[in-house]
Amino acid sequence: MITFREVSKQFKAGRQWVEAVRPTSLHVEKGQIQGIIGFSGAGKSTLLRMANLLELPTAGEVYIDGQELTGLSAGELREARRSIGMVFQHYNLLSNETCAANVEFVLKAAKLPGRERKRRAEECLEIVGLADKAKQYPAQLSGGQKQRVAIARALANNPKVLLCDEPTSALDPVTTLSILEFLEKINRELQVTIMLVTHEIQVAKRLCSRVAVMEGGAITEQLDMTLPEIKPVTPLGQFLFDTAEVSSSSVWRRGEGYRG
Numbered sequence: 001m002i003t004f005r006e007v008s009k010q011f012k013a014g015r016q017w018v019e020a021v022r023p024t025s026l027h028v029e030k031g032q033i034q035g036i037i038g039f040s041g042a043g044k045s046t047l048l049r050m051a052n053l054l055e056l057p058t059a060g061e062v063y064i065d066g067q068e069l070t071g072l073s074a075g076e077l078r079e080a081r082r083s084i085g086m087v088f089q090h091y092n093l094l095s096n097e098t099c100a101a102n103v104e105f106v107l108k109a110a111k112l113p114g115r116e117r118k119r120r121a122e123e124c125l126e127i128v129g130l131a132d133k134a135k136q137y138p139a140q141l142s143g144g145q146k147q148r149v150a151i152a153r154a155l156a157n158n159p160k161v162l163l164c165d166e167p168t169s170a171l172d173p174v175t176t177l178s179i180l181e182f183l184e185k186i187n188r189e190l191q192v193t194i195m196l197v198t199h200e201i202q203v204a205k206r207l208c209s210r211v212a213v214m215e216g217g218a219i220t221e222q223l224d225m226t227l228p229e230i231k232p233v234t235p236l237g238q239f240l241f242d243t244a245e246v247s248s249s250s251v252w253r254r255g256e257g258y259r260g
């Protein structure tokens, strides 16, 4: 469903070039929940953002459901992006619009008539259990509720793929669990393939069928989370699993204790 073929990304930072993602290939089967885990700066978000060309690869190809995104015109890409929803750490909601209007916003771009937009927005808010908040504004909601509105918005165009960039990093553990349950339900009931970036191994363990470990811009191993016993082979993979109970995310961000 999602294929990266030898994609790489370099950024210019002043006079220097940063190799955010080194030539990397990854295939995510339809219906899977693929996690990407690693420390800060490993290239996780850059790889994820290349899945819908929010970040243009310096080289390589990206395919969604067999269609090569990297070969499309701007108009064709806009169309193809409708089948790819995205959820961000900080929700990215329009603060001066109601929850329903936030969801309807993406449907306007799809040129859906007003009545259908309203019906679809209600349906999506219903999926995330927020039908009663349709007329409220983001500022009136908790962090978890805001993220649920963002998920409803991402679902509005019936996507085949949902890209999640640290969707629970700003949330407490209980709210995190409820968001993960919604993502699980969306994957199971709507057959949406999910790719999720996280630095929280607990999140990856709870949700993902596969987890790619990233280090220095490259995927160093791919773990099959459906196996009864998971045995990481890289020092980083091992470290992440050994410290699964670490509760402070700052430790994860700094990579404290890791001597790979």
Ligand SMILES: Nc1ncnc2c1ncn2[C@@H]1O[C@H](COP(=O)(O)OP(=O)(O)OP(=O)(O)O)[C@@H](O)[C@H]1O
Pocket (backbone or CB within 6 Å): 011, 012, 013, 018, 019, 020, 038, 039, 040, 041, 042, 043, 044, 045, 046, 047, 199
């Ligand atoms: N727009 C940009 N311009 C310059 N350098 C960038 C840009 N975006 C990312 N980078 C650099 O690319 C590398 C990978 O960044 P990326 O955000 O993909 O990592 P990450 O693993 O998602 O980190 P984090 O968990 O902190 O978000 C880092 O060195 C980062 O500083």
